[in-house]
Amino acid sequence: IRNCDWSSDVCSSDLIRSLIKPIRAYHGSAYDFDRFDPSRIGTGEGAAAYGHGLYFAENEDVADTYRRSVSMLHATPEQWANEMWRRHTESAGGDTSKGLGHAFEHANESWQEAVGIPDAMDRWEAIIDHLSRIDSNNSRPPKRIGATYEVELPFSQDELLNFDNPLSNNVGTVAASVLRDHDPAAISQKTLREIESGDWRFISPNPQHGNPYHQAAYNVRQLARTKGGSQALQDAGIPGVRYLDDRSRHGYGNTSNYVIFPGSADSIRILRKYGVMGPAAAGAAAASQEQR
Numbered sequence: 001i002r003n004c005d006w007s008s009d010v011c012s013s014d015l016i017r018s019l020i021k022p023i024r025a026y027h028g029s030a031y032d033f034d035r036f037d038p039s040r041i042g043t044g045e046g047a048a049a050y051g052h053g054l055y056f057a058e059n060e061d062v063a064d065t066y067r068r069s070v071s072m073l074h075a076t077p078e079q080w081a082n083e084m085w086r087r088h089t090e091s092a093g094g095d096t097s098k099g100l101g102h103a104f105e106h107a108n109e110s111w112q113e114a115v116g117i118p119d120a121m122d123r124w125e126a127i128i129d130h131l132s133r134i135d136s137n138n139s140r141p142p143k144r145i146g147a148t149y150e151v152e153l154p155f156s157q158d159e160l161l162n163f164d165n166p167l168s169n170n171v172g173t174v175a176a177s178v179l180r181d182h183d184p185a186a187i188s189q190k191t192l193r194e195i196e197s198g199d200w201r202f203i204s205p206n207p208q209h210g211n212p213y214h215q216a217a218y219n220v221r222q223l224a225r226t227k228g229g230s231q232a233l234q235d236a237g238i239p240g241v242r243y244l245d246d247r248s249r250h251g252y253g254n255t256s257n258y259v260i261f262p263g264s265a266d267s268i269r270i271l272r273k274y275g276v277m278g279p280a281a282a283g284a285a286a287a288s289q290e291q292r
Contacts, residue, residue, distance in 0.1 A: 005151055023153040024271075025056035028067025030074055030146045034270065035048060038262035049068055050163050051241040051259035052230040054268070059255040062245050064148055067275070071146030077123060079145055081107075081130035086141035096136040105132055144275045152269040153260060155239050160258065163243035166220040167195055167213060174218045177234045182229060185221040188212065230261040239264045 002053045027036075036054050057063040068083075074084065084106060089099025107128045114120035159171065166172045180187050191212045223229035224241050240260040247253050260268065 002114055010228050021156045023058070023155060023157065023258065025058055025061035025151055025153055026060045026148040027056050027151060028063040028070065028146065029149065030067070030071040032147050032273070036265045036268050040264045041262060048225055050243050050257070051224040051261070053229050053240055053259040053261045054265060056153065056258045056260065057245060059245055059247070059253070060148070060258065062257065067146040067148050068071065075186070077126035078130045081134070082142050083145055084127070084291055085131065085134060086144060099141070100131065100136040104128070107131060127178045147175045147273050147275050150271045150272055153258060154267050154269070157242060158238050159238070160242040161220070161224060161238050163221060163224070163241045166217045172220070174236050175223070175233060175238060176216055178232050179216070179220050179223050182223060182232050187216045191216055227291070231258060231263065234261040234263045
């Protein structure tokens, strides 16, 4: 099943997918594209903090927040003005005039906060200038910048390495074995045997020598962050990583983010994309997209 061509009718059948229980997830981007390109890994906002791969969110709002932040990093003052107008119009229940007024207030407050920082002041003055040219009575805000992708990841939650607790299941045990093969100094043979047997859960480590299991978990995480390490994990049958998103870490939910290692990019199925970016970024969109 794992070697399936996921664009084919056979592999995309309900029967095959019911055996795998694929993950429904979302990806926010500044660009418009039709497939995920592993060569773009590392060119996005993040720093591969949770693994070397393509990043997705179980919570759609998390992906949309990333779309907005990464898109606005590359936005022109005109795009900033239009995006502010669009967002404030949505908050005003669709009232374009009220939305424009709120956008002006927001921009002016930001300009005041930027006093003494010449580049920031110039940028906010340009944004305010573009806001002043908007005719809210005879036009509507343009579409939002960037795009959000709803995707299907052909893996179950249990197949992914649990970044928050790497040694908690069989996947973690496999990862520890990969770590030993990849870097024998990162985990001793004794510690690996105890992880494989499950005995490590009942052993009290000698405080004078630290906790070898905590160190092993840390080293597994480090392994997933590197290009060579992610490849080694994937070769062992681990397609990626899962970890709790920021809201869930603070007790406001129980949703995860996912990192899919590069070799599995072609198996990611885009179900829909929405909110395609503004015209200024269109030239770059056909050829590239950012990935964390």
